[in-house]
Amino acid sequence: MLHGHFASQYDSHSFWGVQEWREMREWLEINKRLLPDLMELLKKRYTILHEIMSSDLIGRRTLASSLHMSERVLRAETDLLKSQGLIETETAGMRISEEGRKLVIQLEPLMRELLGMRELEETIREAFGLRQVIVIPGDADASPAVKQELGKAACEVLNRSMGKDDVIAVTGGSTLAAVADQLRSSSARKGNWFVPARGGLGESLEYQANTIASMMAKRVGAQYRLLHVPDLISEEAYQSLKQEPNIQDILSVIRQARIVVHGIGDALVMARRRHVDEATVQALQEAGALAEAYSYYFDRNGHVVHTMLTLGLRMEDISRAEVVIAVAGGKSKGEAITAVLKFGHEDVLVTDEAAANEIVRISGLDVPKKPS
CATH class of the missing domain: 3.40.50.1360 (Rossmann fold)
Structure with a gap:
């Protein structure tokens, strides 16, 4: 899709080789049939992590508003992400951890595919x-x-x-x-x-x-x-x-x-x-x-x-x-x-x-x- 020097980090092949990308597409096709709920959950949690990473530091209310999500649902998700060491909380709000940042970057090509x-x-x-x-x-x-x-x-x-x-x-x-x-x-x-x-x-x-x-x-x-x-x-x-x-x-x-x-x-x-x-x-x-x-x-x-x-x-x-x-x-x-x-x-x-x-x-x- 990209042309010459216009290729960028948004080109999946800059992360993975052609064979890896083909295998990933096959994996997606299988899982969207067998585990559609899991795919939706993956999208939701990635979107939360991505928004926190982009914001540097953000409060739960502001995050819920940005994602059009209820605070109750968001609290459950962020509590889980915190327990996995992917985000950190402080008085002023939440920020992504180094492990969370690495995960978002690794997932980006896959999620761009899932999110269309x-x-x-x-x-x-x-x-x-x-x-x-x-x-x-x-x-x-x-x-x-x-x-x-x-x-x-x-x-x-x-x-x-x-x-x-x-x-x-x-x-x-x-x-x-x-x-x-x-x-x-x-x-x-x-x-x-x-x-x-x-x-x-x-x-x-x-x-x-x-x-x-x-x-x-x-x-x-x-x-x-x-x-x-x-x-x-x-x-x-x-x-x-x-x-x-x-x-x-x-x-x-x-x-x-x-x-x-x-x-x-x-x-x-x-x-x-x-x-x-x-x-x-x-x-x-x-x-x-x-x-x-x-x-x-x-x-x-x-x-x-x-x-x-x-x-x-x-x-x-x-x-x-x-x-x-x-x-x-x-x-x-x-x-x-x-x-x-x-x-x-x-x-x-x-x-x-x-x-x-x-x-x-x-x-x-x-x-x-x-x-x-």
Whole structure:
């Protein structure tokens, strides 16, 4: 399913050989018939362990809410997991033990099969002509830990995509901030440059593209350039700023981006977050805008219905980029992600189970039946 340097930790064969994987599939087929209840129990306990591991430290009430499970049922399960030495409890909540962490990592390929992630990935990849799709279990709308897992998965893709002397353009937003927070590299990337995909002054500092680009660069030992202009500007300011030598210099670097990493937002939510005037908001509604990505607004068919006046990446720059990675999750983002995928410029999608199921539903796709 994976292609060339896009293979990652989410590829089962990175853990097991082909023969081992074939034997595991046969084992699944046998056990889903003989022990269906055991398979469901395995899924449940893995999901609990995975959520605790992703959260670092979490209280029982919060965990029950994230997993849509009663506290009574969850207490019984966590008591068992504690007795097996897989989790540890303290006053502030629960955290996974080292033994539990090892078990989750070992089980991951098997559980991705049981949870149906592979079927979702392949269905979406084929439907939209993507190079790779990674689906993380859970719903980022319900669990902050899932957003962190999206960040980790995106980092795997980014690390494998980066070569020498690459320019990587990144957008802003909370999901890209999660990517930056998780980014690590086994070797220094001194020849690489991280740049903001557009201006972003005026947003919350931690979510600005400038902040995220600089954080990513520092985490992998790369270099960075910043674009100190507002996200939205007037026509007069736009014409003036683009004549500035310093602005022209950074724009020339941004437009050389070989890799683009971006989030996807709900069109109206993003418009209001950026304090767009009501006349423009109404125009977006009338045009059927559903999604926003890299300052472009898309309708349900993937058509661009509005472009914000901003300095940074242009559509032709995105088209020229060799690797475009979209990172977005949560059931509420399903429509927006689908709209951007229909636009057809993405290479890799990193999303979660809830959003993936929405994409499949909205698109009327047929997912092969998963083991149960």
